[in-house]
Structure formats: structure tokens, C-alpha cells
Amino acid sequence: MNEFLRPIGVLLWKDILLELRSRELVISLLVFGIVVVVVFNFALNATPQLVTAVTPGILWVAFAFSGVLAMNRAFVREKEEGGLDGLLLSPISRDSIFLGKAAASFIFMLMVEAVLLPVFAGLLNFSPASFSLVLTIVLATLGFAVVGTLFSAITVQTRSREILLPVLFFPVILPVLVGAVEATKQSLGGETLVGLGHWLPLLGAFDALFLVICPWLFSVVVEE
Amino acid sequence: MAGTDNISQTLYESTFRWSHIIRVDGRMNLRGCLLVLTGILMLINLYMIFMVAPTDAVLGHVQRIFYFHVPLAIVSFAAFLVVFIASIAYLFKRDAKWDKIAHSSAEVGVIFITLALITGMIWAKPVWNAWWLWTPRLTTTLILWLIYVAYLMIRSYAPSQSKAAIYGAAMGIIGFADVLVVYFSVQWWPGIHPTPVVGPLAASGSLDSTMRSVLLFSFLTFLALLTYLIMERIALHDTEERVRKIRFSLRRARQDVISGD
Numbered sequence: 361m362n363e364f365l366r367p368i369g370v371l372l373w374k375d376i377l378l379e380l381r382s383r384e385l386v387i388s389l390l391v392f393g394i395v396v397v398v399v400f401n402f403a404l405n406a407t408p409q410l411v412t413a414v415t416p417g418i419l420w421v422a423f424a425f426s427g428v429l430a431m432n433r434a435f436v437r438e439k440e441e442g443g444l445d446g447l448l449l450s451p452i453s454r455d456s457i458f459l460g461k462a463a464a465s466f467i468f469m470l471m472v473e474a475v476l477l478p479v480f481a482g483l484l485n486f487s488p489a490s491f492s493l494v495l496t497i498v499l500a501t502l503g504f505a506v507v508g509t510l511f512s513a514i515t516v517q518t519r520s521r522e523i524l525l526p527v528l529f530f531p532v533i534l535p536v537l538v539g540a541v542e543a544t545k546q547s548l549g550g551e552t553l554v555g556l557g558h559w560l561p562l563l564g565a566f567d568a569l570f571l572v573i574c575p576w577l578f579s580v581v582v583e584e
Numbered sequence: 585m586a587g588t589d590n591i592s593q594t595l596y597e598s599t600f601r602w603s604h605i606i607r608v609d610g611r612m613n614l615r616g617c618l619l620v621l622t623g624i625l626m627l628i629n630l631y632m633i634f635m636v637a638p639t640d641a642v643l644g645h646v647q648r649i650f651y652f653h654v655p656l657a658i659v660s661f662a663a664f665l666v667v668f669i670a671s672i673a674y675l676f677k678r679d680a681k682w683d684k685i686a687h688s689s690a691e692v693g694v695i696f697i698t699l700a701l702i703t704g705m706i707w708a709k710p711v712w713n714a715w716w717l718w719t720p721r722l723t724t725t726l727i728l729w730l731i732y733v734a735y736l737m738i739r740s741y742a743p744s745q746s747k748a749a750i751y752g753a754a755m756g757i758i759g760f761a762d763v764l765v766v767y768f769s770v771q772w773w774p775g776i777h778p779t780p781v782v783g784p785l786a787a788s789g790s791l792d793s794t795m796r797s798v799l800l801f802s803f804l805t806f807l808a809l810l811t812y813l814i815m816e817r818i819a820l821h822d823t824e825e826r827v828r829k830i831r832f833s834l835r836r837a838r839q840d841v842i843s844g845d
Binding site: 507510514515517518520524527528530531532534535538539562565566569570574577580581 | 759
């Protein structure tokens with residue numbers, strides 16, 4: 361077990377360290393998230409009642425698009441600096457490489473969401489202090505990270521990669537989006553965990569299914 | 585060369601002698617037979633849809649588009665199932681045959697589901713007075729369309745033919761798994777809009793028995809059409825591969841001649 365987890369931890373720490381030194385990704389995602397909320401406010405010309413109704417949607421559009429930006433970057437540095445070849449040559453299993461990358465994307469997205477959530481709570485006037493909301497965000501972000509890392513590995517080798525990733529990513533991620541928005545709507549409406557019905561299990565099932573499929577497909581996709 | 589003589593002679597004879605569509609070089613040509621069969625079935629189908637099927641009591645003649653719309657959709661699901669199976673087979677066997685089957689099925693499947701969406705919209709406008717409603721079934725179908733269009737895009741954006749096959753196989757597997765998840769998640773999603781009063785086949789209660797037979801016949805016709813189109817596309821893939829190989833050996837021969845001097 362340790363043999364499996366250690367490479368993941370090392371890869372995760374490498375990406376976090378790189379990010380801590382440059383800080384470019386997290387900051388740009390933060391600013392982007394705020395811009396999305398502001399744009400929605402002007403686009404919808406919202407009354408307070410409308411804001412309450414569309415808050416889950418705005419929240420998840422902001423998180424999803426920030427997530428896509430994070431995914432776009434996941435493999436670019438590896439590809440350009442030749443890091444991916446180095447990883448493939450080392451005696452780490454492909455699953456570990458994938459899970460390390462997915463864990464890094466997951467952590468970054470969670471960090472961004474953790475900072476964005478209080479900001480949105482202020483702008484959109486809701487209370488973020490809810491366990492079910494946090495659980496929803498964690499499960500949905502996990503789904504984004506797993507699927508996004510696989511598609512990032514595919515698109516980084518093609519041309520037009522920045523456009524292709526959203527085109528591939530969003531249709532596949534729609535069940536997560538539906539589940540996250542509905543679960544957020546219910547938890548903001550004051551529901552307890554029980555009241556979230558089938559949405560959290562949907563997110564969990566999606567995560568479980570793609571945690572099995574995506575590492576296998578990653579090892580297939582990344583072979584020369 | 586003997587090969588080209590045979591081909592041009594066959595083409596000449598196919599143009600003037602229909603029997604050569606069904607039989608080539610003394611063997612039965614499966615594709616040609618299927619083409620003829622599909623043509624005959626479709627003619628009978630059109631007759632049945634417009635002449636035999638009774639006019640719907642509520643909707644009138646507009647309802648006849650249902651005999652195109654429903655088979656197109658269901659038959660395209662069959663195509664996408666084939667993509668899924670062929671993708672898995674390709675990843676395990678790495679035989680180009682499976683890749684051709686997957687790609688061809690996806691292309692024809694996308695055509696059929698696009699037609700299903702369009703016929704659905706044509707049907708929706710007079711019946712629901714709206715081109716589109718975000719009901720579970722329509723939303724699921726639109727997502728299905730997006731996923732397999734993405735399949736075709738990732739294949740065409742891939743850097744090489746072998747990469748295209750691998751990315752396509754990955755997308756074929758993920759897409760199908762996702763379609764199943766989407767189906768369940770959208771079913772649970774509360775409808776924002778009112779449910780249409782007259783829905784597709786599964787929603788409405790009883791179906792007149794003549795209508796049911798016409799629908800079944802139409803379904804078989806479109807299944808034959810799907811199979812024929814997929815076979816034809818696979819044959820086109822084979823031809824493309826032969827052309828590629830000929831070009832490659834020509835290039836090599838030319839290089840040998842140049843370096844030989």
C-alpha cells in the first residue's frame with residue numbers, strides 16, 4: 361500500500377511546491393471566479409429574489425469554469441519541459457502518475473473554492489457554514505479533477521488544446537453539475553444531509569465510477 | 585495491370601448491370617445485398633407510414649413524423665453501443681479493424697441522432713408550440729449528441745492516426761459510461777417546464793395496433809439502413825488505408841530511386 365501511495369504523495373508535493381513558488385495558478389483562478397460572479401450579476405440584472413434562486417447555478421458555473429482553467433494547466437508544464445517522459449520512464453505505475461496529478465488538481469481547485477466561497481457568500485448573500493454544502497463541493501470537485509485530468513492528458517497532445525478541453529469536459533461532467541447544483545440548492549435552503557436525497561449518492565457514484573475508469577484510460581492514452 | 589482491369593470492368597458493369605451490385609466476382613456481395621434490401625424496405629416503409637398508418641386522433645398528420653423520429657433515436661443508441669464495444673475491443677486487441685468499426689459507428693450514430701433531434705424539433709413546434717423544451721429526455725439526448733460530437737472532434741484533432749484511434753477508444757468508453765450516468769441524473773432532475781401532454785411513445789399510454797406494427801417495421805428499416813451505412817463507411821476506411829499504404833510505398837520507392845542515383 362505504501363509503495364502505491366508514496367509516489368502519489370511525491371507527485372502531489374511536487375506540484376504544490378511548484379505552485380507555491382510561482383503562485384500564478386491560484387491567484388488567476390481566484391480573480392477569474394470573482395469576475396464570473398460580477399459578470400453574472402450584470403448579465404442577469406438580478407433582484408434579490410432572483411439572486412437566491414440562481415445562486416447555486418452561478419456558484420457552480422464559476423467553480424466549473426475555474427476548474428477547466430486549472431485542468432488546462434495540469435499537463436502543459438509536463439509536456440513542455442519533458443517532465444511527462446521522465447515520469448513515464450521512472451518505475452512508477454501509470455495509475456500513480458494519474459492519481460498524483462488528479463490529487464494536485466483536486467487540491468488546487470479546493471483551495472480556490474475555499475477562498476471563493478466566503479467571497480460569494482458575501483456577494484450573493486448566503487451562509488456558507490453548512491456541512492452538506494462543503495461535502496457537495498468536495499465530491500463534485502473530485503469528479504471534476506478526475507475527469508479533467510484524463511482529458512487534459514489527452515488534449516495536451518493535440519492542437520487547439522485550450523478549446524478542446526472544455527468541449528470534451530463539459531458534456532461528460534454534466535451529471536456532476538446537475539447533482540452539485542441541486543444539492544447546493546437544497547443545502548442553502550436549510551436541508552440537512554438526509555434531505556439531499558439522491559444527489560450526494562449520485563456524486564459519489566460518479567466519482568467511484570470514474571476513479572476506476574480514468575486511471576486505466578490514462579495509462580492507455582499516455583503510451584507512445 | 586490485371587487488378588485495375590478488373591476494377592474498371594466491375595465499375596462499368598455495375599453501372600449498367602444491377603446484378604453486379606449484389607454479386608461481384610461470382611461471390612455474393614453482402615454490402616450490395618444490404619443496399620438493395622434497405623432500398624426496398626425504405627420504399628415499403630414510406631408507403632406504410634403515409635398510406636397504411638392511421639391518422640392520429642389528436643395530432644393529425646403531423647404525428648407521422650413519429651415513425652421517423654423514434655426509430656432514428658433508438659437505432660442511434662444501438663450505434664453508440666457498438667462504439668462502446670468496439671472501443672473496448674480495440675484497447676485489448678489493438679486490431680485496426682475494431683477502430684474502423686468504432687469510428688464508422690460513431691459517425692453514422694451522430695448523423696442519426698442529429699436527425700432524431702431535428703425531427704423531434706419539427707414535431708415539437710406544432711405540438712408543444714416550442715422548438716425545444718428542457719425535459720429529461722430531450723436534455724439527455726442533447727448531451728448524448730454533445731458527447732459523440734466530442735468523440736469525432738478528439739479523433740480529428742489528434743496528432744496521428746494511431747493516437748486518434750486510442751483517444752477515440754478512450755472517449756468511446758467514457759462517453760458511454762457517462763451517458764448511463766446522465767440518463768439517471770437527468771431523470772431525477774425536477775422539470776422546470778410543464779411536462780408535455782402528448783409525449784413520445786413511452787410516455788403515452790396505449791398505441792393503436794396498426795401504429796405499433798408500422799413503428800416496428802420502420803424500426804427494422806432504419807436498423808437495416810444503419811447497418812448498411814456503417815458497413816459502407818468501414819469499406820471506405822479500408823480504401824483509405826489502402827491509399828495510404830500505396831502512397832507510402834510510392835514515396836519509399838521514389839526515395840530509393842533518388843538515393844540509388
